[in-house]
Amino acid sequence: MRCCRVVMAVECLLLLALVAALPRAAVAREYAAIFNFGDSLVDAGNLVVNGIPDYLATAKLPYGQTYFGYPTGRCSDGRLVIDFIAQELGLPLLPPSKARNATFHRGANFAITGATSLDTPFFQERGLGQTVWNSGSLHTQIKWFQDMKPSICNSTQECRDLFRRSLFIVGEFGGNDYNSPLFAFRPLEEVYTFIPHVVDSIGKGVEKLIAEGAVDLVVPGVLPIGCFPVYLSIFRKQPEMYGPKSGCIKEMNTLSWVHNVALQRKIVELRARHPGVRIIYADYYTPAIQFVLHAEKWGFLRQTPRACCGAPGVGEYNFNLTSKCGEPGAYSCEDPSNHWSWDGIHLTEASYGHIARGWLYGPFADPPIIGDRQQQS
Secondary structure (H helix, E strand, C coil), X not given: CHHHHHHHHHHHHHHHHHHHCCHHHHHHHHCCEEEEECCCCCCCCHHHCCCCCCCCHHHCCCCCCCCCCCCCCCCCCCCCHHHHHHHHCCCCCCCECCCCCCCCCCEEECCCCCCCCCCHHXXXXXXXXXXXXXXXXXXXXXXXXHHHHHHHCCCHHHHHHHHHCEEEEEXXXXXXXXXXXXXXXXXXXXXXXXXXXXXXXXHHHHHHHHHHCCCEEEEECCCCHHHCHHHHHHCCCCHHHECCCCCCEHHHHHHHHHHHHHHHHHHHHHHHHCCCCEEEEECCHHXXXXXXXXXXXXXXXXXXXXXXXXXXXXXXXXXXXXXXCCCCCCEECCCHHHCCECCCCCECHHHHHHHHHHHHHCCCEECCCCHHHHHHC
């Protein structure tokens, strides 16, 4: 009898150990699909599905070199946040929604480089039609999603059942909206007037997806643009305008921060309006700031914000508008994994991996995608 009790005890311990290892896999089975919307931070190839324009350096090596070994249309050396999330949840990498001969029953990526939250007429009315390159706004992408429904489900009810079991990632949106007036050198005060419009548009997009049946949505904020080599190179400031520890342009980061605060307020409103829906705020800003201030903690080199892939230009940022990554004269650093900035505009695969884990398990999401679900189960 004593021997049996010992065996049973050992079996119980083994069972407990097995159960302790299950949450990630258990959560992975909860999502039937992922539907992703956004801009170049998460574009998996929609911009190049019909061929690569000669001017498009982001679809040429060394883009894609780290993970895929070839350019895929992703604006990084490898995987993006959405790729890491799909893999962690046990789902395939999402095919670009415009891909031919692809199956979308496990999800689709509608993101496209240059996307804005607002539609093109908003910019044209403000004399900014030439400074926005909008290849598919948030609401255009949602229309692509709606047009896709007949190919992935056979009835309205079947679609709603699928969407209730799916994860929707809505963004990041806003970066290109603000780039339009910023790169036209409009006053910063004017740029701030865009924030309510951008955030309201994101909120309307979220509600469109909720109306389609989405109950699990991730809504990311924007990056601290003042830390990125493209802005540091273009917008030269007086010494007091830079963060003493970060080297970032303070007023640019404040713009990003104000957007993110407004977006979080909008999410609070949406949660109150849709109590049966889980809406997660996903933070790009905090991890990017940490990559700059605490580089060693994340495995990055402690240095001035600097692009891994680029060419010498103004300052120490390895960013040159006439020799951007993928163009003649540009080169890639030996080890992208120890850089957080890939091309001065986008992040490295290593950075995206850290951010994805922070969204999935905390602390870079409110609530975490998986951590919160584990507590509920």
